[in-house]
Amino acid sequence: MAPMSCCCSPAAVRRRLPVLAWLPRYSLKWLKMDLIAGLSVGLTVIPQALAYAEVAGLPPQYGLYSAFMGCFVYLILGTSRDVTLGPTAIMSLLVSSYTFHEPAYAVLLAFLSGCIQLAMGFLCLGFLLDFISCPVIKGFTSAAAITIGFGQVKNLLGLRDAPRQFFLQVCHILRNVGDTRVGDAGLGLVCMLLLLLLKLMRDHMAPMHSEMPLGVRLSHGLVWTATTARNALVVSFAALVAYSFEVTGHQPFILTGKIVEGLPPVQVPPFSVTTANRTVSFAEMAQDMGAGLAVVPLMGLLESIAVAKSFASQNNYRIDANQELLAIGLTNVLGSFVSSYPVTGSFGRTAVNAQSGVCTPAGGLVTGVLVLLSLGCLTSLFPYIPKAALAAVIIMAVAPLCDPRIVRTLWRVKRLDLLPLCVTSLLCFWEVQYGILAGTLVSGLILLHSVARPQMKVSEGPVLVVQPASGLHFPAVETLREAIVSRALEAPRPRCAVLDCTHVCSADYTVVLGLAGLLEDFRSHGVTLAFVGLQVPVLRVLLSADLSHLQHFPTLEEAEKHLNREPGTQPYNVGDDSVPEHKVALLKV
Secondary structure, X not given: OHHHHHHOOHHHHHHHOOHHHHHHHOOHHXXXXXXXXXXXXXXXXXXXXXXXXXXXXXXXXXXXXXXOHHHHHHHHHOOOOOOOEEOOHHHHHHHHHHHOOOXXXXXXXXXXXXXXXXXXXXXXXXXXXXXXXXXXXXXXXXHHHHHHHHHOHHHHHOOOOOOOOHHHHHHHHHHHXXXXXXXXXXXXXXXXXXXXXXXXXXXXXXXXXXXXXXHHHHHHHHHHHXXXXXXXXXXXXXXHHHHHHHHXXXXXXXXXXXXXXXXXXXXXXXXXXXXXXXXXXXXXXXXXXXXXXXXXXXXXXXXXXXXXHHHHHHOOOXXXXXXXXXXXXXXXXXXXXXXXXXXXXXXXXXXXXHHOOOOOOOHHHHHHHHHHHHXXXXXXXXXXXXXXXXXXXXXXXXXXXXXOHHHHHHHHHOHHHHHHHHHHHHHHHHOHHHHHHHHHHHHHHXXXXXXXXXXXXXXXXXXXXXXXXXXXXXXXXXXXHHHHHHHHOOOOOOOOEEEEOOOXXXXXXXXXXXXXHHHHHHHHOOOOEEEEOOOHHHHHHHHHOOOOOOEEEOOHHHHHHHHOOOOOOOOEXXXXXXXXXXXXXXXXX
């Protein structure tokens, strides 16, 4: 009965429902700031959602279907006040890679990804994401940004029938650049220029102070609103231009086209698909998506938690990684019932949220309502949006993801980390899953090499002193043995040695066997191997193994005095009563 009462304690409930921690303290001031932030993010996400659906290879309305569920779920389960969940450029690229531009596959992938993410959250498996190193993440995001950005060049130039694979797409665009539509290219470049100018204005705006005159504050607020909602402003401008040409009967732009109007139907995700020839079963759909069932949920979690940790660090609060897994997992599961494709945390919209002064996740409620209103009232206007304008929005959104400075940074810090970065980047241009897998494997091999071949500090003298610099694990036993034997026992005159275990915090059975062999080798040569700096867990293991001839000392000086046969020092031998009382007490715990 006690464990159940612990699980149902108020603290445990607040941990699982973070909304209960801030809702009782909610104030009118918070409401004002959350309202402003929610509107700002809503005006950003609507045009982005339409654009990201194009990246995912889905009809535009699916971007909006994916943009509101995360707002409501994160309100209740999220632990970051800044994060906004929804469609992102990288997640859209992954969906495009694994769902064959079929909405049914995309929705099922959202459901299955959410189930996997929920399971990871309940099992506290968030630590698995720590095995994907920063160079792998940087390599993937840079390659994804280039792939997504270049994938929109066709829409920017008004080209049609471009293949989806990156290298084939490059060849197609280069071969057909002469077929560029002047209207689309001109409008796309103007939209990019406007977005860039508005972004620069937003970045260089002076902060507003209460002592400013009312007129200055009003003008400051108008400029801030225009620059924050620049995506919606530019897309609306492009749609107005396109509609003007439509009225005249001459349309120089390729338009988004017809969009299904209204809210999405609430229905069970498709567990089978009926085609013209046959019915594709759930098992076949899952098999078709293949590695996407692992890559999509993992990368979704990685992107969302990275965003949450980044803004939590900037704004001095903490997040619960496993609770974040539950929030994003439930978002994807519930989202699949309203035809959403997989979503994650958006860095760009989270930045807008934070800069707008959001105080709680309640800002997401405003964003979600705004998206639903656009679906219910504005979808009849979306067909007039030129694809070139959406391409400009995407290109400007993904440009900051490509960070060439990381190469220079890694060259200065640790050049070996350039290897997983380059492997990941190059293979992601071919297939995303191969790039992530190969980069993770290379990072793992680098990590395992440092474990199997640890650096050792060696001090020569009458007594050899060897100190592993980074712990001692079973792959490193042979390296340790070679370092000690070659210097102490294979010399013309064998000498005693000291193994300084200050940095060794654990030992397994293989390590114990290796140390037992070393002790026997030293005994057969008539010299001694002594240990110093043994931490309690390691000492407990060695004593439990009943190693013969084990001698350990509290300090290196005492060990050297004893091995040099100086009087007044005695080792702590196995079975002696000379082990200090505090260590005896710890060993008995």
